[in-house]
Amino acid sequence: MRTPSLAALPVRCLTLRDLSACADLSEDRGWPREEHKWSFLLTAGTGYGIDDPDGGLVAACAVTEYGPRERPGLGAIGMVLVAERHARQGVGRRLMRRIVSTMGTTPLTLHATPNGLPLYEELGFKVTARAEMVRGNFTPDGTRPGIATRAATAADLAEILLLDGEVFGLDRTHIVTRLPAFADRLCVAVENDRIIGYAAIWPNMDTHVIGPLIARDTETAKALVTALAAHTDRPLRTDVDVRHEELLTWLKERGLVSVAFNAVMTYGIPELPGDWSRRFAPVTVAAG
Numbered sequence: 001m002r003t004p005s006l007a008a009l010p011v012r013c014l015t016l017r018d019l020s021a022c023a024d025l026s027e028d029r030g031w032p033r034e035e036h037k038w039s040f041l042l043t044a045g046t047g048y049g050i051d052d053p054d055g056g057l058v059a060a061c062a063v064t065e066y067g068p069r070e071r072p073g074l075g076a077i078g079m080v081l082v083a084e085r086h087a088r089q090g091v092g093r094r095l096m097r098r099i100v101s102t103m104g105t106t107p108l109t110l111h112a113t114p115n116g117l118p119l120y121e122e123l124g125f126k127v128t129a130r131a132e133m134v135r136g137n138f139t140p141d142g143t144r145p146g147i148a149t150r151a152a153t154a155a156d157l158a159e160i161l162l163l164d165g166e167v168f169g170l171d172r173t174h175i176v177t178r179l180p181a182f183a184d185r186l187c188v189a190v191e192n193d194r195i196i197g198y199a200a201i202w203p204n205m206d207t208h209v210i211g212p213l214i215a216r217d218t219e220t221a222k223a224l225v226t227a228l229a230a231h232t233d234r235p236l237r238t239d240v241d242v243r244h245e246e247l248l249t250w251l252k253e254r255g256l257v258s259v260a261f262n263a264v265m266t267y268g269i270p271e272l273p274g275d276w277s278r279r280f281a282p283v284t285v286a287a288g
Contacts, residue, residue: 006050006091009058011098014047021057022047025081032205038062040182041079041286044174048099050091058083059091063099064287065106066170073170074273075103076288077110092116096123100267107268111239111285113260120265128271129264131285132248135207135237136256138229145223152186152198159195160188167214169274175283184208187227189220199224200283201232210238213281218246221280225251238281247280 014022019042023033041047045064052058061080067073077099082092100108100123111131112120121127152160157177165171179186183200190196197215201208210228215221221244229236236256240248241264252258262285266272272288282288 006058006086006089007094009050009053011048011050011095014042014049014060014062016042018042018047018049018057018060022049022060022079025057025060025083026079028083029081031081034204036182036202037204037284037286038079040178040284044178045076045287048095048102050095052083052086056083058086059095061095061099062286063103064175066168066172066175066288068171072106074269074288075106075108076286077108078284078286078288080110080116093119093122096120100124105268107266109264109266109272109288111262111288112265113262117263117265123267125265125267126270127263128266129276130242131239131262131264131282132242133237133239133259133262134248134251134256135259136235138225138236138251139255140226140229141254145219145226147189147196147220147223148191149187149189149223149227152180152188156188156195156198160198163195163198164212164214167275167278169272175287179212179283185228185231187224189215189224191216196220197224197278199228199281201228201236203234204237206234207237208232208234209284210236211281212279212283213238213240214278215280216278218244218250221247222250239285240281241276241279243276244280 041062049060050058059082065072183202197220
């Protein structure tokens with residue numbers, strides 16, 4: 001029986017039943033399997049993929065939408081992967097064009113690696129910011145943070161959602177309400193009984209990722225990182241907007257090192273909504 005061409009293979013929505021195939025695809029491209037993250041993305045957002053007639057996936061990606069369900073204000077594209085055996089055959093371009101078409105007038109964003117940048121520019125995405133990934137064993141400086149932090153409770157959820165919506169610029173209740181189950185720890189920074197920042201730390205293979213990191217200022221962000229780091233002996237990883245130079249310098253002084261830079265790109269809007277000055281790190285770059 002003749003094998004259909006790549007161009008004839010349909011794009012379909014993925015479900016949690018495809019979790020193993022998504023992880024296999026990550027591994028095929030030399031990435032960690034990241035099943036915990038894939039599970040989060042496939043439940044909080046929508047996965048898209050192309051099946052390989054020989055088994056597994058030819059390509060996959062995830063889209064996380066924000067704002068009203070009936071009219072999202074932003075769609076974040078992540079985990080765009082093409083199997084090595086099908087690379088450089090136009091599959092990624094076809095999948096991305098399908099996503100752009102499916103999303104219609106919804107503005108889009110993604111974090112692009114240097115390898116993926118030319119394709120996204122060809123499709124009309126523009127670089128609007130940059131993020132630096134840092135990783136390493138965190139060493140506290142021994143000083144007591146001037147900002148009070150504590151573990152978040154269920155009673156904090158409404159206030160966290162209000163703060164998050166203000167800083168992110170769009171409602172992402174479906175993301176924030178999943179954090180207690182997705183993350184190993186969720187912390188808030190408090191001043192005068194008011195939440196001025198929050199952050200989560202979640203497991204990803206042999207590291208703990210800090211994200212989201214929402215804070216009134218750099219000192220608040222430092223206090224949240226210090227509080228979360230105190231509860232793990234794994235290396236930390238986070239992706240920080242490069243405009244937050246003071247936080248990045250401090251993280252490097254505490255033992256983290258630069259691993260990579262990603263271009264933050266948008267499509268259909270000149271820049272991301274919300275307040276970047278209080279948005280230090282995303283949940284994950286795959287979810288914007």
